[in-house]
Every structure is written in structure tokens, then in C-alpha cells.
């Protein structure tokens with residue numbers, strides 16, 4: 001089974017695709033729709049969460065040996081519950097809690113697995129090189145990747161975050177990270193600046209062959225890496241199996257999912273679950289005030305030329321959504337010409353339009369809605385007061401979008417809302433929304449929120465306060481490449 005670039009005929013095996021992260025033409029690796037056919041999705045539903053992970057990852061990444069062992073090493077004992085992602089009924093909907101891992105964000109599900117895949121890929125290819133992981137983060141990927149990769153032999157990880165674009169808790173999580181192979185640096189700019197800077201550095205290093213003969217190769221922990229995307233398919237199955245087990249649905253019934261979306265990775269994993277056979281109905285794409293995806297799905301015009309808003313759901317403050325490129329490929333019968341053309345226009349003009357047929361295909365699966373800051377805050381308060389469930393701002397954006405969908409299209413099927421972060425990662429907006437006291441710094445606010453709600457504080461967050469910062473570098477976007485080379489001990493030619 002081969003993976004194919006979205007922009008040209010370049011192909012790679014699954015093992016190579018995980019090691020490289022991004023194709024040499026700048027495109028993203030995609031699996032073919034055919035490779036998803038014939039998957040025994042019904043059989044899969046009967047397994048434990050880890051059993052499902054093994055089965056699904058073996059189907060999507062068949063070139064990896066000993067998947068069972070890799071899955072066990074990734075997850076056993078690392079999450080709060082053995083089922084990895086609990087499903088909680090809230091009102092007439094279901095919240096899929098993806099934040100029960102080591103850093104209290106959904107990125108843990110994929111980033112616990114990715115280091116296993118990368119080290120296995122090294123073993124299997126006999127590559128002597130050290131893998132250098134470059135990561136741009138809007139807050140949660142950075143910490144989850146650091147947690148996954150710190151002190152992993154044969155890897156080194158460099159994380160870049162927007163200096164003023166992450167919450168104080170997210171920042172504290174990253175800058176206190178220990179480990180002999182980690183580097184964390186702030187960029188003066190927003191997440192799009194970080195992401196673009198990293199992509200450009202990637203391209204410059206690869207095209208200039210700057211690591212050649214130095215025993216290093218580059219990879220990415222962002223959701224452009226298929227090793228990041230594939231593990232996210234699993235929890236769509238876990239949620240479905242739980243609805244079957246509880247008697248809410250029969251095997252074969254349709255289930256809708258609402259996904260708080262930034263880079264389109266999480267929701268694309270839902271589309272892959274559907275390709276594998278799972279009866280996924282609508283995938284509701286929920287955006288915050290940076291509603292570039294809402295506008296795209298509703299009009300066919302992707303236009304990033306707009307004001308970048310900083311919101312209370314910073315992990316979705318994104319105007320250039322990387323994984324949409326994969327969806328364009330899948331919705332255009334694999335037209336690398338269409339994808340290259342759109343991506344070129346996006347980078348040159350900041351805007352592109354897709355044809356009516358491609359848009360219709362996208363809209364047959366995805367529904368899009370957005371929540372502004374006021375909607376988000378109101379929703380956190382309402383969900384708390386009506387149902388006694390405390391949700392974080394990202395999850396609230398999804399809740400609000402799910403309600404818009406049901407108002408417009410009805411609610412024939414169960415709705416699963418993907419909850420992507422613990423409310424304790426964003427105590428200020430959550431306290432404001434539920435009418436709590438926001439005095440003091442974020443750690444005091446965590447305590448206030450705990451007193452008010454009685455919801456336990458994740459241990460990894462309460463332990464942060466007494467840790468000293470280890471990483472203090474702040475640089476300009478234009479200096480990312482230089483900085484990376486310096487960290488790797490390379491002088492630019």
C-alpha cells in the first residue's frame with residue numbers, strides 16, 4: 001500500500017511517509033480510498049479500545065510490524081481510563097472526552113502514538129539518522145509532542161509557539177519541559193506565522209540538503225504527518241461502540257459527530273473512519289470567530305485575507321488550515337492539479353475557489369457553523385447550568401455548532417461532540433462564563449474553578465506551578481531557519 005502526495009505523482013510507503021512528514025513537493029501524503037475498502041468495521045467494534053487501535057492502525061499503516069506492541073507501549077497506563085476516551089451523555093447529546101491523557105488535550109491520543117511509529121520506522125528502515133521533529137503549535141500540540149518525544153532515543157524535538165497566542169497554562173506546560181533532546185522557542189507573531197515559518201524552514205532544509213551527511217533527518221509532529229492523523233480515527237469507533245454497547249443504537253445506525261476544528265486534522269480522521277465503513281452521518285465542522293472554514297464550506301471560497309482574531313479557544317485560531325488540502329484531494333477524485341492550483345493561489349493571492357462539483361461533494365459530508373466569543377461563553381454557562389457539565393471553550397464552540405446544525409437539519413441521529421481539552425487548561429474564560437471569581441493568576445483560578453464545580457483538577461496541571469521555566473528564547477519569524485540550524489549545530493552555507 002502506497003501513500004501519494006496531494007500535489008504530484010510522488011509516492012511513499014506508509015513507513016517512509018511517517019518518517020518524512022511532508023512530501024518533497026510540499027504536498028501532504030494521503031492514503032487511497034481503495035485501501036480503506038473491505039475493512040471489517042463491525043468486527044472492530046467488539047474489541048477493547050486498544051484492540052480497536054491495533055486493528056485500525058494496522059489497516060491504515062500496514063507496513064508497520066508489531067502494531068499491538070506499539071499500541072500497548074503508547075497507551076497502557078498513560079490515560080486516566082483504560083478506554084482512553086470516555087463518552088458522557090450531556091442533555092440529548094454525547095460528549096467524547098478526548099482530554100484524559102498526560103497533557104489534558106486531545107493531541108495526546110495521537111502524540112502518544114507518533115513517537116512509537118517514528119522509532120519503529122527507524123528500526124524497520126535501518127536508518128542510522130536521528131529524527132529531528134519540527135513542530136509549530138497553537139498551544140496543545142507543543143506540550144503533547146514534548147511529552148511524547150522527550151528522552152526518546154534517536155529523536156530530537158524543536159517546538160515553536162506564538163509568544164502571545166497561547167494561554168499562560170499552555171505556555172507553562174511547554175517552557176517547563178525537561179529532557180535532553182528538547183528545545184522550545186517563542187515566535188513574535190501568531191500561529192499562522194509559526195506554521196508558515198516552520199513549513200518554509202522545512203522546505204529550505206530539504207531543498208538545500210542541509211542535513212545531508214550529518215546523520216539527521218527532518219519530520220513533523222503536526223497533523224500534516226499521517227502518523228498523527230491515523231491514531232485519531234480510532235476514537236470515532238470507540239464512541240460508536242459505546243453507543244452500541246449502551247443500547248442507544250444498533251450496529252449500522254448513523255451517528256453524527258461535531259468537531260471543534262482548526263487545522264482540519266481531527267475532523268478529517270472522522271472522514272477516514274467513514275471510508276473504513278463506520279456509519280458516520282454528518283461531520284459538523286465547528287469554528288470559532290476565525291471562521292474561514294465555515295465560509296469555505298458554505299461558499300466554496302477559501303479566503304484567508306481577513307483579520308486574525310485571538311479568541312478564548314486559541315488552539316483553533318488558524319486561518320490556513322493544513323489538512324483541508326487532503327480533503328480537496330479526496331473530493332476531486334485525486335486531482336493533484338486542482339490541489340496544486342488551489343495551494344498556489346492560497347499562498348500567492350490568499351484566496352481560492354473550488355468548482356461546484358467538488359464543493360457539493362464536500363458539503364455532502366460536512367456541515368459548517370461557527371461560534372463567536374459571546375456564543376462560546378454563553379454556551380459554557382448554559383451547559384454548566386442546564387446539565388452540570390463543565391466544558392472548555394473549544395468544546396463549547398462545538399456544542400454551539402451542533403445546536404445550529406440540529407436547528408437547521410433536525411436531529412434524527414445521536415450527536416457526538418468531540419471534547420478536545422480539559423476546562424482547567426482555560427480557567428479564565430470558563431470561570432467568566434459560569435459566573436465564578438477570576439481573581440489571581442491562572443493557578444488561583446484553577447482552584448476557584450475546582451471549588452465552584454467540584455470537578456477534579458488534572459494532576460499534570462496542578463503540578464506545573466512549582467516548576468521553573470527552562471526555555472526562554474523568543475525570536476522573529478524570519479529567523480526560524482537560522483535558529484534551527486544553530487540548535488542543530490549547523491552553520492549555514
Ligand SMILES: *Cc1c(COP(=O)(O)O)cnc(C)c1O
Nearest residue numbers: 140261262263264265266315420
Ligand atoms: C488542536 C486542537 C483543536 C483543533 O484540532 P485540528 O485537528 O487542528 O482541527 C481543537 N481543540 C483543541 C483543544 C486543540 O488542541
